[in-house]
Amino acid sequence: MKIMNPVENIQHIKSGNILSPKGYNAAGVHAGLRYSKKDMGTVISEVPASCAAVYTLNTFQAAPLAVTRESISKEGKIQAVVVNSACANACTGEQGLADAYEMREAAAKKFTIPPHYVAVASTGVIGEYMQMDKIKQGIQAMAPNNDATSASDFEVAILTTDTVTKNCAYEAEIDNKKVKMGGAAKGSGMIHPNMATMLGFITTDAAIEPADLQAALSAVTDETFNQITVDGDTSTNDMVLVMANGAAGNEPLNAEHPNWELFLSLLRTTCEDLAKQIAKDGEGATKxxxxxxxxxxxxxxxxxxxxxxxxxxxxxxxxxxxxxxxxxxxxxxxxxxxxxxxxxxxxxxxxxxxxxxxxxxxxxxxxxxxxxxxxxxxxxxxxxxxxxxxxxxxxxxxxxxxxxxxxxxx
Known part of the structure; x- marks a missing residue:
């Protein structure tokens, strides 16, 4: 009897994106952090979602990472992630940490959810303070929706020196349910194994407990995002965050589930696709x-x-x-x-x-x-x-x- 390779059961979703899974909305706006391009974005789940994240190993870690870690540690769940470009909010001391918390509070109030259901991420120039008036205005301007334009706006808003947006989506059948996974990422320079000036956001409608999702992401990261390099430098703001809201209706996934390896392959395929897009878009790269x-x-x-x-x-x-x-x-x-x-x-x-x-x-x-x-x-x-x-x-x-x-x- 032929043993089916899990990868053979994974289908690429043509023109898919971070909103391909059920129950997610996104937005991207121009808050004035950059001259003209969109510079703030959000992805929000209709319900609190299991969450897992991995972070840079750089000794200097930006303030948003500390705040996001704290949010996830409360329940292992997140409902919204808010991202800004142009300013990394790194090496900014107590003021930078306070700004990251204020960013989280503003998003929580905007979306009427508890603060610990909000993750924050920043990318851009190191050593500059956040323009909090513009950050808060940007959050207020967000009107998340579930369409291709909203997904694209989010993808653009998180870019820095990137020349193209990066996205993908895949699906697999688990417990006779269509489980979908989508992602968006940014990264072009300061890219090196153990992550880099790289942000990755992945959504899935799979049902899975936070601890099991964290185990899956940690294992897959070593084979994907930690295997890319552009220039040998590792940034202060790297983060890959996965949200799983359970909207697909499958039985909760764990290592004992008969489709666990299939889910791992689905996550690995998504992460590898995004990682390769980052590597290909290295600053000045042609190959x-x-x-x-x-x-x-x-x-x-x-x-x-x-x-x-x-x-x-x-x-x-x-x-x-x-x-x-x-x-x-x-x-x-x-x-x-x-x-x-x-x-x-x-x-x-x-x-x-x-x-x-x-x-x-x-x-x-x-x-x-x-x-x-x-x-x-x-x-x-x-x-x-x-x-x-x-x-x-x-x-x-x-x-x-x-x-x-x-x-x-x-």
């Missing part, structure tokens, strides 16, 4: 790079090698220049901190073999360059240390990255 490492003793080792390769500036610049310089890949592997036998390493760009069992293979430079000229590049690394594998995603490093970050505040 998405995927590194697959196979044949290691543990998944952690495979992921660590993949992250080191994808984070190498020399690898990234070689890909930008369409230079099949595999020496840069082995250089990154050798400093990854993972032990392996160099004589059993094989490397390829797509299906173009470059190195086999530690020995160079003659290949066509022209074909290799043509492959590297594409928008999506896959680097495959094969070892013989075990049967575990890991993947990481990133982008090339271009002249425009320097231009963008040299004038970020000006």
């Amino acid at each position: 998405l790079i995927e590194v697959n490492v196979q044949g290691m003793g543990t998944k952690k080792e495979a992921r660590q090698i993949a992250k080191t390769i994808i984070g190498s500036n020399l690898v990234k610049t070689a890909v930008y220049g369409s230079d099949a310089n595999w020496g840069r890949i082995i250089g990154a592997m050798g400093r990854s901190g993972v032990e392996f036998n160099p004589d059993k390493v094989s490397i390829s760009f797509g299906d173009i073999s470059l190195l086999e069992h530690g020995r160079p293979i003659a290949f066509s430079e022209e074909k290799a360059k043509a492959y590297l000229d594409q928008d999506n590049i896959v680097i495959n690394v094969f070892l013989e240390e075990g049967d575990k594998e890991g993947t990481a995603w990133g982008c090339d490093l271009t002249y425009d990255y320097v231009k963008i970050n040299a004038s970020y505040r000006t």
Whole structure:
């Protein structure tokens, strides 16, 4: 009897977004934090939703993270998340914390819900105080709705240096019910494993208790958002937050549920899609790079090698220049901190073999360059240390990255 792969039971929702699951509304408005673009957004559930979140590992953590942690800790539930761009509210001391609480209180009053049912998030310039008059005006201007325009307005409102919005939606059948999951994210620079200047918001109508949702998100984050890198810097404001309001009507999910692995795959697929969109939209990027490492003793080792390769500036610049310089890949592997036998390493760009069992293979430079000229590049690394594998995603490093970050505040 064939054992069905959970991924085979997951369907992509064409033109789906964060409002694809039942029972959610969204809005995005221009509060004046930026010159003309929308700069404040909200996603709100019709009922309190189980909530899980993961945060940056940066020692400097922005005030909104502390407030959101406190909100979730009360009951494990959230009903609304309010986000602003333009100002990170990071390294702003007691005033920044007070502002984050005031932002939460204003949203709670606007939506007539308890303050601990509100999560807050901020992104933008570090070390500047919030313009609270504009923040409160923006919250009052919000009129959440359930349509494509409202979802798009939210996606735009959370952007900083991003060049495109990032969204996706998927569905699967659980307990004979259609369970949907949608997401929106922002992130373009300061992107590195252990999250970055990245915000991710995911909604689902699945029924699941907060502790089980947290366990699922924590496990999936290590394989998705923590496997992307743009520039090696980790920000102060990173957050991925998931809301599950139970509107699909399935039996509550947990590790004992027969469809638990399917739910994990649904969450993993959604997170991976958003993570890859972030990597592809790296500041100044022209190419998405995927590194697959196979044949290691543990998944952690495979992921660590993949992250080191994808984070190498020399690898990234070689890909930008369409230079099949595999020496840069082995250089990154050798400093990854993972032990392996160099004589059993094989490397390829797509299906173009470059190195086999530690020995160079003659290949066509022209074909290799043509492959590297594409928008999506896959680097495959094969070892013989075990049967575990890991993947990481990133982008090339271009002249425009320097231009963008040299004038970020000006």
